[in-house]
Amino acid sequence: MDKSLAAMQEEIRKLVKEGVAEKELDEAKKSYAKNWDSRMATTNSCRLSWRRACFWGAHSRTGATQRQDSEADPGRLNAAAQKFIKPDGLVMVRAGDLAKQK
Numbered sequence: 001m002d003k004s005l006a007a008m009q010e011e012i013r014k015l016v017k018e019g020v021a022e023k024e025l026d027e028a029k030k031s032y033a034k035n036w037d038s039r040m041a042t043t044n045s046c047r048l049s050w051r052r053a054c055f056w057g058a059h060s061r062t063g064a065t066q067r068q069d070s071e072a073d074p075g076r077l078n079a080a081a082q083k084f085i086k087p088d089g090l091v092m093v094r095a096g097d098l099a100k101q102k
Contacts, residue, residue, distance in 0.1 A: 005092045013087045019078030029072065 020028075 016085050020074050022074050
């Protein structure tokens with residue numbers, strides 16, 4: 001297994017075992033909110049979101065969903081990670097032109 005896949009697998013195992021600290025989660029929430037605001041500031045992103053909303057019947061990121069994101073806490077996140085993420089059951093895939101990597 002190459003180094004990047006090994007590092008990713010180790011981070012996933014660490015997330016499940018140790019969980020996420022409150023400071024780390026707060027930083028992630030701020031970063032995600034800022035990224036969302038940036039994407040919605042462009043016409044193309046708004047157009048794509050509108051198309052998804054028309055297709056799925058609702059906006060993909062409603063105010064309620066954003067509120068749930070902002071109210072996430074480490075305890076709930078860590079419990080969900082331990083319940084749903086099974087590192088030994090994940091399939092690691094390398095994609096791209098693997099011949100060029102040799």
